[in-house]
Structures are given as structure tokens and as C-alpha cells.
């Protein structure tokens with residue numbers, strides 16, 4: 298496998314066309330990474346590719362709809378076909394306030410933020426291991442603290458709560474449990490995993506709020522540049538090379554809620570997710 302990049306490193310960032318993912322991808326490219334922007338829309342990703350090109354960076358668009366297993370597999374196939382190493386996977390894409398089910402048959406938030414990323418990670422895991430040292434960064438949220446424990450009885454039904462708040466909090470808890478179990482399963486492979494709370498960040502994730510309210514609350518939030526700091530720290534800080542499975546807020550490892558430290562729940566979530574993706578692996 299050959300790489301022609303300024304620092305010899307290759308990254309794939311999901312949801313890199315806006316918000317935290319856009320800044321994460323741009324700053325990695327600025328540091329010399331070759332960056333793959335795995336996003337739903339080529340048109341919406343074009344301005345980010347142009348921005349990175351203007352910095353002299355290397356970036357490429359890969360189509361990805363995390364709600365559709367066929368699209369996730371096509372994205373993984375397209376990346377693997379390039380025969381490049383992979384040193385960093387940033388599972389960043391997310392949504393809130395959108396009700397319904399994904400094309401793959403999961404509740405919308407869980408299906409996109411957890412199941413799509415689970416399948417993508419499974420498909421890219423061998424390449425990450427072959428490229429070790431390598432890292433997986435999963436963008437979770439402090440809102441996991443509002444979920445008292447992980448349950449799976451709701452994840453194959455349409456969203457139930459009006460603003461999908463419960464679904465969002467449980468999904469972000471799933472993101473942290475996923476990182477815990479990844480750390481266990483990847484121990485000794487040279488691939489390490491990190492869960493992140495980015496802060497309360499003024500991005501499009503608030504698009505479901507009424508316009509004037511969104512504009513008002515965004516004034517009290519941090520910028521996407523600040524929001525990307527912890528993802529970038531977990532992706533690149535040399536002092537984190539020996540850490541895996543932890544949860545980071547403002548670039549520091551902190552204890553997540555007790556429900557996010559439940560190793561049995563982490564294993565149950567993994568086993569269920571593995572069974573759900575098995576038919577398409």
C-alpha cells in the first residue's frame with residue numbers, strides 16, 4: 298500500500314460537509330493528512346473540497362448514507378479499492394430531531410449514528426489494523442448522561458418521542474459503549490478508540506429548532522472550530538497513543554455516566570449490532 302501525502306497519513310471522516318466534521322477534515326488536511334470526506338451529498342461537500350484544495354491539502358469525496366447498509370458497504374468498498382492505508386476513522390456524522398426509520402430498518406438516530414458507523418467500522422477494521430498505529434474517534438455527546446441505561450427494545454421501530462430527545466440520548470450512550478467494546482476487542486492490535494463530547498456547538502444539528510430560536514441559542518454555543526478541538530486532539534495527540542476506550546470532554550479524559558461504563562451493556566450492544574449487520578457483511 299502506498300500513500301503520497303505530506304505526513305504519510307490517511308483519514309476518513311463521516312459527515313464532513315458541515316459543522317464539526319467539516320472543521321475536523323479541513324484541519325487534518327492542513328496538517329498534511331490525505332482526507333476522505335464520506336458524506337451524503339457531493340454537492341454539499343464540494344465547498345469543503347475547494348476549501349481544502351485552497352490550503353494545498355488532499356481531499357476526496359466518498360458517497361455515504363449511514364442509514365443504508367448498501368451505501369455503507371459501497372463506501373467501504375470504494376475506499377478499500379484504492380489500496381491505501383487507513384490511520385484514522387472519525388465517526389462524526391449525526392442528526393437530531395428527525396423521526397422515522399432508516400432504509401436499513403432502524404430508528405433514525407440510532408440507525409445513522411450507531412448502526413451505520415458500526416458497519417463502516419467493521420468493514421474498515423482490518424485496514425486500520427494493517428495500518429497500525431491507527432485510531433477510531435467516535436463523536437458522542439454529554440447528553441448520554443440523560444439516558445439511565447442502555448436498552449435495545451426500541452431500535453427497530455420508528456422514533457417515538459416528538460423531538461427524538463430520548464432516542465438521541467440513548468444513541469449517544471451507544472456511541473460510548475461502542476468505543477468501550479472496541480477498545481476491548483482491539484487490545485494489542487495497535488488500533489485505539491476514543492469517544493468525544495464536542496461541547497454545545499453552533500452547527501446545523503439544531504436545524505429542527507424553529508429559525509429564530511435556533512439563531513438565539515446558537516449565540517450561546519461554541520464555534521465549530523472549538524467543537525472540533527477534542528476530536529482533533531483524540532485523533533492526533535501523541536500522548537493519547539497508549540489510551541483506548543475512554544471518553545473525552547474539552548481535550549481531557551473524563552468519566553462518562555455509569556450507564557456508559559457498563560461493560561455487559563457494551564458487549565450486548567456489540568453482539569446485537571454484529572448480528573444485525575451479519576447478513577450484509
Ligand SMILES: NC(=O)c1ccc[n+]([C@@H]2O[C@H](COP(=O)([O-])OP(=O)(O)OC[C@H]3O[C@@H](n4cnc5c(N)ncnc54)[C@H](OP(=O)(O)O)[C@@H]3O)[C@@H](O)[C@H]2O)c1
Nearest residue numbers: 312315316317337362363364390391438497498500501502
Ligand atoms: N452541535 C452540537 O452541539 C453537538 C453536541 C454533541 C454532539 N454532537 C455530535 O457531533 C456530530 C457532528 O454534528 P454537528 O453538530 O457538526 O452537526 P451538523 O453540522 O448537522 O453535521 C452533521 C453531519 O452528519 C451528516 N449526516 C446526517 N445524516 C447522515 C446520514 N444518514 N449519512 C451520512 N451522513 C449523515 C450530515 O450530512 P447532511 O448535511 O447531508 O445532513 C452532516 O454532514 C454528531 O454526531 C452530533 O451528534 C454535536
